[in-house]
Amino acid sequence: MRRCAAVLVLLLASGCASTEDKPPRSSPGAGRSELTVYSGRTEDLIRPIIERFEKQSGIKVKVRYGDTAALASTLLEEGDRSPADVFLAQDAGALGAVSERGLFANLPASVVDRVPQRFRSRDGSWVGLSGRARVAVYNKQQLPDAEVPESALDLTGPKWKGKVGWAPTNGSFQAFVTYLRKLQGDDRARTWLQAMKANEAKAYQNNIAIVKAVAAGEIPIGLVNHYYLLELSREDPSISEKAANKFFSKSPGSLVNVAGAGVLKTSKRRDDAVKLLEFLLSDDGQGYFATKTFEYPLVASVKPDAKLPAIDSIQSPDVDLSDLKDLQGTLALLRETGVL
Amino acid sequence: MQVPSAPAAVLEPPSGPPSGRRSQPAGRPAPPALAAASGAVAVMALLPALYLVVRAAGGDPAAVVRQALDSRTLALLARSCGLAAAVTASSTLIAVPAAWLTVRTDLPGRRTWAVLTALPLVIPSYVGGYAFVAAFGPRGVAQQWLSGLGVERLPSIYGFAGAWGVLTLFTYPYVLMTVRSAMRGLDPSVEEAARSLGRRSFIRVTLPQLRPAIASGALLVALYALHDFGAVSLLRFDSFTRVIYQQYQSSFDRRSAAILSLVLVAVTLAVVTAEGRTRTRARYYRAHSGAARRAPVTALGRWRWPAFAACGLLVLAALVVPVGIVGYWFVRGMASGESAGFTLGAAAGSLQASALGAVAALVAAWPVALLSARHPGRFAGVVERSSFVGYALPGVVVALSLVFLGTRLVPALYQTRAMLTFAYVVLFLPQAVGALRASLLQVPPEVEDAARSLGSSPMTVMRRVVAPMVRPGALTALALVFLTVMKELPATLLLSPIGFQTLATRVWGATSEAFFARAAAPALALVALSSAPLAYLVFRESRRR
Numbered sequence: 059m060r061r062c063a064a065v066l067v068l069l070l071a072s073g074c075a076s077t078e079d080k081p082p083r084s085s086p087g088a089g090r091s092e093l094t095v096y097s098g099r100t101e102d103l104i105r106p107i108i109e110r111f112e113k114q115s116g117i118k119v120k121v122r123y124g125d126t127a128a129l130a131s132t133l134l135e136e137g138d139r140s141p142a143d144v145f146l147a148q149d150a151g152a153l154g155a156v157s158e159r160g161l162f163a164n165l166p167a168s169v170v171d172r173v174p175q176r177f178r179s180r181d182g183s184w185v186g187l188s189g190r191a192r193v194a195v196y197n198k199q200q201l202p203d204a205e206v207p208e209s210a211l212d213l214t215g216p217k218w219k220g221k222v223g224w225a226p227t228n229g230s231f232q233a234f235v236t237y238l239r240k241l242q243g244d245d246r247a248r249t250w251l252q253a254m255k256a257n258e259a260k261a262y263q264n265n266i267a268i269v270k271a272v273a274a275g276e277i278p279i280g281l282v283n284h285y286y287l288l289e290l291s292r293e294d295p296s297i298s299e300k301a302a303n304k305f306f307s308k309s310p311g312s313l314v315n316v317a318g319a320g321v322l323k324t325s326k327r328r329d330d331a332v333k334l335l336e337f338l339l340s341d342d343g344q345g346y347f348a349t350k351t352f353e354y355p356l357v358a359s360v361k362p363d364a365k366l367p368a369i370d371s372i373q374s375p376d377v378d379l380s381d382l383k384d385l386q387g388t389l390a391l392l393r394e395t396g397v398l
Numbered sequence: 399m400q401v402p403s404a405p406a407a408v409l410e411p412p413s414g415p416p417s418g419r420r421s422q423p424a425g426r427p428a429p430p431a432l433a434a435a436s437g438a439v440a441v442m443a444l445l446p447a448l449y450l451v452v453r454a455a456g457g458d459p460a461a462v463v464r465q466a467l468d469s470r471t472l473a474l475l476a477r478s479c480g481l482a483a484a485v486t487a488s489s490t491l492i493a494v495p496a497a498w499l500t501v502r503t504d505l506p507g508r509r510t511w512a513v514l515t516a517l518p519l520v521i522p523s524y525v526g527g528y529a530f531v532a533a534f535g536p537r538g539v540a541q542q543w544l545s546g547l548g549v550e551r552l553p554s555i556y557g558f559a560g561a562w563g564v565l566t567l568f569t570y571p572y573v574l575m576t577v578r579s580a581m582r583g584l585d586p587s588v589e590e591a592a593r594s595l596g597r598r599s600f601i602r603v604t605l606p607q608l609r610p611a612i613a614s615g616a617l618l619v620a621l622y623a624l625h626d627f628g629a630v631s632l633l634r635f636d637s638f639t640r641v642i643y644q645q646y647q648s649s650f651d652r653r654s655a656a657i658l659s660l661v662l663v664a665v666t667l668a669v670v671t672a673e674g675r676t677r678t679r680a681r682y683y684r685a686h687s688g689a690a691r692r693a694p695v696t697a698l699g700r701w702r703w704p705a706f707a708a709c710g711l712l713v714l715a716a717l718v719v720p721v722g723i724v725g726y727w728f729v730r731g732m733a734s735g736e737s738a739g740f741t742l743g744a745a746a747g748s749l750q751a752s753a754l755g756a757v758a759a760l761v762a763a764w765p766v767a768l769l770s771a772r773h774p775g776r777f778a779g780v781v782e783r784s785s786f787v788g789y790a791l792p793g794v795v796v797a798l799s800l801v802f803l804g805t806r807l808v809p810a811l812y813q814t815r816a817m818l819t820f821a822y823v824v825l826f827l828p829q830a831v832g833a834l835r836a837s838l839l840q841v842p843p844e845v846e847d848a849a850r851s852l853g854s855s856p857m858t859v860m861r862r863v864v865a866p867m868v869r870p871g872a873l874t875a876l877a878l879v880f881l882t883v884m885k886e887l888p889a890t891l892l893l894s895p896i897g898f899q900t901l902a903t904r905v906w907g908a909t910s911e912a913f914f915a916r917a918a919a920p921a922l923a924l925v926a927l928s929s930a931p932l933a934y935l936v937f938r939e940s941r942r943r
Contacts, residue, residue, distance in 0.1 A: 134650065398636075
């Protein structure tokens, strides 16, 4: 007991000591010397690029990593008391939700003008940093390239019964359904969901699980974002021998969605925050996303990975990504059709 | 001031037979200090519910409730309750025999089994879920081995059966730990008396004595199964928590999420109340002197090796499979040149957060457990039920409630270690209360009375008399909370000081992009670091008495 207590006391003491090391904090947002970022993207991805920014600009950055939706909800709960300066989000929906509550400041032209109109919010409150396309991943051994359909809507035929993997709980999938609703109407979206369900589409936890299942031959084809295949292949090269991506050429095509960022209105260090976004949209920053995550750079001067088709060649009708934040209707539809 | 240090020895048995079922007079009213302290803890535990009410309020509540509770949502709620009931039943059926085998029999390698059977507690359900899908999913490791034997298809791991199995394997230690510490506090002479009267002692005498411990452990399991999100989503079981997560994740609809969460609180309170009903006014303490000796070891005879095999199977399923799979990822990742993926800072962060959380939870649990064990009644019931609110809710809901309240009420403490520790207490208080309460029930109140009558102040009685006697329960409480905080994610991510890392956040950071290889190192470190204090505790306990 005594030894146990001694260990505990030591631990607690070290805990208190290291708290005291830090400069005392007053109210959130006031008098901090560093830029505070909430990142819904992972530390493995974000830390190296942030360190590069710190070195280049001399600005200190502190990052809180978390789930994009949870951090967006945190920003909504914090409201005008938020200690955050910048929000880096995994998807446009989360940015839209924060923007809708008026928590983002307007971005200057130096940031906004780097990115094509369709990859940022219309009101200039947030900007896309990298693009991801909705594609099909298929097993090359089980499915000849020519037999892979040219549209996700064609996966409802009897040929695909029990053979398609999808992730109905996944944000990217739900964004695709929202997009389908905007593009072709609720009725068409409902019919497709019902047909897919009747066709025994297999629900997976997320995109990664689908790519793995396809590579393992569990299912011949699945609906995912384009970069998972390339990322997983880096960890396990045999995956790219077994599976390939298919970019859809027929309507509704392969929706290109974005991961992006916004600057909080309550930020006391808005200039530094804007500098960070400018850096992430510089050729250096964009090149980093392209090589590290295989996402599409959104700045014209930077090329995507050599294995990918050019972003302009992807069939992705012009849709305002801010509109994709209306997920309540999509959720209702997914539940009504029993997909969720 | 000096107090006799061995009160049990100076006590005369009270009148009446020392049976476990005799009813005693209704609880004495609690002293004001105790009532105030436990009331304060209850208010603290109710903070998330307060936030939920704030969020849910406004507009036409009836319409929102109608919308939130459509028939599909209710069906999901029923499914979740069914899963919780099944997991509770199977966990108890595994844990009680396992506790008995590792405490009271001549099982070969008893102490080692005692550690090994408790260890699955340290495996986070999101890691365990991943590992089980990798092992037993379609085209998983098991399938690959078995295909050599001509087995083409394994039964699907997904859905109810998989969620049931996986949750059982990672939650039965909650029952095991509480039952084991209660078993050590039992009075062997009661069983001896029963045997001398020709009764079979385990079922008729021992088991009823263990009821508070079994019930408190089972309650933790049931509520865990009800609020778990990691395992059920990995195993594709459609649960009520998933609906709550969806409200946050895809529509940022905090109002619907709050209303659904309040439904979960209501269900939890019903479950806790039902558990309260099973309590009798039975006595669970030894009521006479001379009982403080080692309980006899039951010779298993020809059942020794079958029991050994059963423990082996349990450890194989709950520990070897998940750790083996993670180890396999680790080796594969190392081979392909991944870095180890965690820092000593993360390990130190885990230990610190867990130690602070465990101590704070024990301090907060003390008045609640004392009130509940010594002064049962309406007030104690309300306080104890309140303590479950945070535990019943998905972690992200509790975390967001503290974001809301923290930024408004104590901005200076927002996202500091103090706030994080507070969150852990709100989340895991019932684990500490349950273990402490079960232990307190084994301490005769007459001992306290005796010490008081000899002139000790209430604080001295606590410190000199009660605290030493409930040590097994207090250690179990510390261990449970410590190990649970080691695995905690949502609150750590949102409420820790910025830049603060734990092994769990490292695992999370690596798995969310599915780089299992990179998640493997911190996951193994998490299991290893958690094992050490657990092993110490178990070994220590089995040496005592």
